[in-house]
Amino acid sequence: MGQLPTVEDVARVAGVSRQTVSNVLNSPQIVKPDTMTRVKAAIAELGYRPHASARRLRTRKSSTIGVRLDPMTNGISGSLLDRFLHALTEQAAARDLRIMLFTAQDPDGEIDEFSRLRDGADVDAFVLTSTVHDDPRTAWLLENDFPFVTFGRPSGEDDLGAPIHPWVDVDGFSGAQQATRHAIDGGARRIGYIGFADESTTALERRAGWAAESAERLGLDAAELDRLSLAVVDGVPQGNAAALHLLGLPTPPDALVCASDSLALGAMMAAASVGRSELPVIGYDNTPVAAAVGLSSVDQPLDLVAESALELLFGVSGSTIVSRIHSATDPLYRLLTPTLVARKPTQLARVETSGSPVAGNHNER
Amino acid sequence: MGQLPTVEDVARVAGVSRQTVSNVLNSPQIVKPDTMTRVKAAIAELGYRPHASARRLRTRKSSTIGVRLDPMTNGISGSLLDRFLHALTEQAAARDLRIMLFTAQDPDGEIDEFSRLRDGADVDAFVLTSTVHDDPRTAWLLENDFPFVTFGRPSGEDDLGAPIHPWVDVDGFSGAQQATRHAIDGGARRIGYIGFADESTTALERRAGWAAESAERLGLDAAELDRLSLAVVDGVPQGNAAALHLLGLPTPPDALVCASDSLALGAMMAAASVGRSELPVIGYDNTPVAAAVGLSSVDQPLDLVAESALELLFGVSGSTIVSRIHSATDPLYRLLTPTLVARKPTQLARVETSGSPVAGNHNER
Numbered sequence: 001m002g003q004l005p006t007v008e009d010v011a012r013v014a015g016v017s018r019q020t021v022s023n024v025l026n027s028p029q030i031v032k033p034d035t036m037t038r039v040k041a042a043i044a045e046l047g048y049r050p051h052a053s054a055r056r057l058r059t060r061k062s063s064t065i066g067v068r069l070d071p072m073t074n075g076i077s078g079s080l081l082d083r084f085l086h087a088l089t090e091q092a093a094a095r096d097l098r099i100m101l102f103t104a105q106d107p108d109g110e111i112d113e114f115s116r117l118r119d120g121a122d123v124d125a126f127v128l129t130s131t132v133h134d135d136p137r138t139a140w141l142l143e144n145d146f147p148f149v150t151f152g153r154p155s156g157e158d159d160l161g162a163p164i165h166p167w168v169d170v171d172g173f174s175g176a177q178q179a180t181r182h183a184i185d186g187g188a189r190r191i192g193y194i195g196f197a198d199e200s201t202t203a204l205e206r207r208a209g210w211a212a213e214s215a216e217r218l219g220l221d222a223a224e225l226d227r228l229s230l231a232v233v234d235g236v237p238q239g240n241a242a243a244l245h246l247l248g249l250p251t252p253p254d255a256l257v258c259a260s261d262s263l264a265l266g267a268m269m270a271a272a273s274v275g276r277s278e279l280p281v282i283g284y285d286n287t288p289v290a291a292a293v294g295l296s297s298v299d300q301p302l303d304l305v306a307e308s309a310l311e312l313l314f315g316v317s318g319s320t321i322v323s324r325i326h327s328a329t330d331p332l333y334r335l336l337t338p339t340l341v342a343r344k345p346t347q348l349a350r351v352e353t354s355g356s357p358v359a360g361n362h363n364e365r
Numbered sequence: 366m367g368q369l370p371t372v373e374d375v376a377r378v379a380g381v382s383r384q385t386v387s388n389v390l391n392s393p394q395i396v397k398p399d400t401m402t403r404v405k406a407a408i409a410e411l412g413y414r415p416h417a418s419a420r421r422l423r424t425r426k427s428s429t430i431g432v433r434l435d436p437m438t439n440g441i442s443g444s445l446l447d448r449f450l451h452a453l454t455e456q457a458a459a460r461d462l463r464i465m466l467f468t469a470q471d472p473d474g475e476i477d478e479f480s481r482l483r484d485g486a487d488v489d490a491f492v493l494t495s496t497v498h499d500d501p502r503t504a505w506l507l508e509n510d511f512p513f514v515t516f517g518r519p520s521g522e523d524d525l526g527a528p529i530h531p532w533v534d535v536d537g538f539s540g541a542q543q544a545t546r547h548a549i550d551g552g553a554r555r556i557g558y559i560g561f562a563d564e565s566t567t568a569l570e571r572r573a574g575w576a577a578e579s580a581e582r583l584g585l586d587a588a589e590l591d592r593l594s595l596a597v598v599d600g601v602p603q604g605n606a607a608a609l610h611l612l613g614l615p616t617p618p619d620a621l622v623c624a625s626d627s628l629a630l631g632a633m634m635a636a637a638s639v640g641r642s643e644l645p646v647i648g649y650d651n652t653p654v655a656a657a658v659g660l661s662s663v664d665q666p667l668d669l670v671a672e673s674a675l676e677l678l679f680g681v682s683g684s685t686i687v688s689r690i691h692s693a694t695d696p697l698y699r700l701l702t703p704t705l706v707a708r709k710p711t712q713l714a715r716v717e718t719s720g721s722p723v724a725g726n727h728n729e730r
Contacts, residue, residue: 064465069454079653082447089434089466098487099466100429101450103458122463236657265657288444289654292601292630 005046014042063319065092066123068110069101070130080285080300081129084151087306088127095310095319107136118146124321125313127151132200138165147321149309153201153333163332166312166324168305172202175298175338176209176257179282182296182340183255184217186280191218192246192253193229194239194263203231206259206284228253232263239266243281247274255280261287264295286341294343301336308334370411379407428684430457431465431488433475435495445650445665446494449516452671453492460675460684472501483511489686490678492516497565503530512686514674518566518698528697531677531689533670537567540663540703541574541622544647547661547705548620549582551645556583557611557618558594559604559628568596571624571649593618597628604631608646612639620645626652629660651706659708666701673699 011018016039023031024039031039042048067088070081089099100123104110114137117123125147128137131154141148142165149166153159176193183191193210196203207229214220220228230245232238239262246253247270256271256279258264264283271279283290286299312332315322326332376383381404388396389404396404407413432453435446454464465488469475479502482488490512493502496519506513507530514531518524541558548556558575561568572594579585585593595610597603604627611618612635621636621644623629629648636644648655651664677697680687691697 069451069464071451071455079444079447082444085466086434086436090436090468093468099434101454101464101466103455262657269658289657292627292654293634 005048007048009046010039010042010048013046014039061320062122062124063096064098064100064123065313066100066102066114066117066126068113068126068128069103071103079287080302084129084302084305087302088309091303091306091310095314095317097310097314097319110137111140114140114144114146118144125149127309127313141165147313149312151305151309153335160331160333160335163326166332168308168312168334168336170300170305170336170338172205172338173209173212175284175300175340176206176259177213178209178338178340179257179284179296179298180210180213181217182342183257183280183282184213186255188253188255188280189218190220190228190251190253191255191257192243193225193257193259194242194246194267195229195231195259197231197233203259207231210257234260234262236262236266236269239263240270241266243267243270244274247271247276247279255282257282258284260284261290261295261297264297265289265293268293268295282340290341290343296340296342298338299341300338304336308336370413372413374411375404375407375413378411379404426685427487427489428461429463429465429488430678431467431479431482431491433478433491433493434466434468436468444652445667449494449667449670452667453674456668456671456675460679460682462675462679462684475502476505479505479509479511483509490514492674492678506530512678514677516670516674518700525696525698525700528691531697533673533677533699533701535665535670535701535703537570537703538574538577540649540665540705541571541624542578543574543703543705544622544649544661544663545575545578546582547707548622548645548647549578551620553618553620553645554583555585555593555616555618556620556622557608558590558622558624559607559611559632560594560596560624562596562598568624572596575622599625599627601627601631601634604628605635606631608632608635609639612636612641612644620647622647623649625649626655626660626662629662630654630658633658633660647705655706655708661705661707663703664706665703669701673701 007018007021010021014021016035020031020035021039024036024043028036065088067085069085085099092099100117102113102117104113114126117126126141126149128135128148128150129152131138131150131152133154135154138148138150138154149168151168153167153169154164180191191210191214193207195207195210210229211222211225214225214228215222227249228246230242232242239258239260242263243256243266246256256264256267258267258281261283264281268281271277271281281295283295283297286297289295290297312324312334313321324330324332372383372386375386379386381400385396385400386404389401389408393401430453432450434450450464457464465482467478467482469478479491491506491514493500493513493515494517496503496515496517498519500519503513503515503519514533516533518532518534519529545556556575556579558572560572560575575594576587576590579590579593580587592614593611595607597607604623604625607628608621608631611621621629621632623632623646626648629646633642633646636642636646646660648660648662651662654660655662677689677699678686689695689697
């Protein structure tokens with residue numbers, strides 16, 4: 001790499017001193033316009049670039065964002081964070097920012113990495129995912145006053161009035177509400193719900209969206225809603241089992257809203273297996289699998305999530321960290337609205353077509 | 366960040382000069398053992414870390430690997446490269462290496478990024494995926510003598526004898542051969558093949574594995590093999606259509622081997638739709654979807670691919686680039702063998718059970 005052009009090369013070609021080149025790079029306001037033009041032409045001609053590490057050392061700016069890559073999950077919804085990473089990397093590139101990936105076994109290990117990356121001026125900010133209630137990672141970053149934003153609001157906190165830290169989230173209440181509305185508009189009057197068996201904001205919100213819409217539009221009371229819903233671990237077999245249970249009720253549901261595409265895929269298969277392949281099933285996250293099997297699903301706007309995260313860190317444009325103060329007109333958070341992608345089950349329609357007589361067979365057994 | 370311990374702090378606590386601390390960090394061989402012990406104790410006590418950017422500037426070593434993140438593909442097999450990225454990030458972390466992600470619109474844009482990251486000493490090496498025949502990116506890296514390894518052998522080249530550059534690949538011939546063997550062992554005697562409509566090494570190899578095994582074990586000739594195979598664009602609907610075509614032949618296949626899980630999922634649904642849900646279908650890449658629907662599939666050992674890539678760059682351990690010379694005992698490439706993961710279609714078995722009578726209905730129509 002000895003052939004790389006140096007400041008001396010630029011100075012020689014531009015016919016100026018080394019100090020003048022340095023001024024152009026670091027104090028452009030004191031350089032005369034025609035000198036500036038000559039030096040910039042020499043920089044362009046030679047392809048000179050100030051050494052990135054030297055620049056980082058001087059400015060403590062790395063133009064790099066740190067992101068922890070979670071261990072691979074095997075669910076079909078696991079790809080959501082990968083899709084977010086793609087969106088973030090692309091949006092960051094448009095601002096000349098890069099992504100530094102790292103892994104950690106646990107929150108303490110992640111905090112060690114925060115500390116190392118901060119000390120080395122390797123990153124300017126972190127983007128965190130999979131936050132939990134009382135998250136030690138966000139506590140450390142706040143205490144150390146290091147810039148970050150989370151995808152997911154502080155769990156268990158209704159902090160719209162006074163955000164603890166910058167966050168971007170997608171409104172799960174609205175998503176489940178839209179899914180339920182879609183089923184009602186299609187003629188359903190008793191909509192079952194298969195959700196997550198945990199106390200996360202995500203789990204609570206999505207169920208609340210389904211429950212509110214069912215109560216308001218269909219007049220179902222809380223006891224009825226309890227009978228029509230199950231909370232399970234996320235996964236295809238779990239969705240299958242839950243759907244079989246709900247479809248076996250004395251008064252079974254006439255549509256199913258699910259908190260994930262994994263649950264919905266299992267539910268779709270369960271419905272087909274008991275001769276009810278016409279049953280509307282709606283998933284969540286709009287995964288490639290939903291598109292592949294023609295499953296309606298709630299889509300989280302991941303490009304917009306990524307754009308909003310960068311905006312909270314770096315402003316509407318640029319690549320320099322901005323300090324933000326929470327205000328009514330410029331809040332520290334962005335709560336985005338998902339959209340329902342309605343599909344016809346084109347693939348399973350084939351099973352449905354030949355499967356229709358099965359309903360009769362099944363009922364006769 | 367003013368509280369970070371400095372070299373001066375370490376010197377004061379250890380009771381040595383600043384130069385001695387510098388010697389411990391940069392020229393340990395000239396430091397007396399007891400001095401070394403004192404300085405190291407002070408470094409540990411204070412949590413001192415040499416500034417990463419300064420160290421990079423001095424050593425031109427970043428302990429970082431550059432990886433281009435491809436645009437998101439929407440196929441269910443698209444997650445293969447994401448799963449490889451997870452494996453690579455985790456294996457790299459075990460060597461104290463990190464991953465720098467970037468994007469590019471095209472090969473020229475990617476080469477610009479190579480150039481920038483090299484000039485800035487931001488990365489020590491690149492890992493490339495999705496290589497093509499006569500790839501301009503690998504040509505640039507070879508010309509500029511910058512360390513890299515590819516996941517995927519140089520396309521269209523049989524270069525085992527004299528590799529053009531370090532590469533890791535998974536043997537597609539073996540994968541398709543194992544899938545075909547599995548079907549034969551299960552009793553199949555005419556196995557259809559749904560592959561990719563391109564001239565890539567991947568496409569050619571996988572078809573060759575199926576064809577060789579079918580010819581050898583089942584005595585099928587080339588004309589028969591041509592009738593039993595189709596080359597299509599990767600995707601669920603394409604797999605569905607191709608399977609319907611093959612199952613409509615006068616002498617239809619009694620099993621299907623597919624070049625991807627997307628194609629296999631489509632084929633599985635097609636088989637169910639014509640009352641042949643018992644038809645063995647085998648996919649490729651062992652995606653989460655294959656696990657979810659109980660589809661047998663060929664698994665690429667991505668952890669081993671990542672480990673092998675790092676070994677070719679950094680040796681069996683450590684984080685410093687090694688120079689390798691191709692030899693018979695230590696070749697510049699690693700050709701890994703995939704394994705077949707056999708599954709019973711647990712989910713679709715439900716459809717199968719209630720779908721069995723459909724076969725009769727279908728034939729009567």
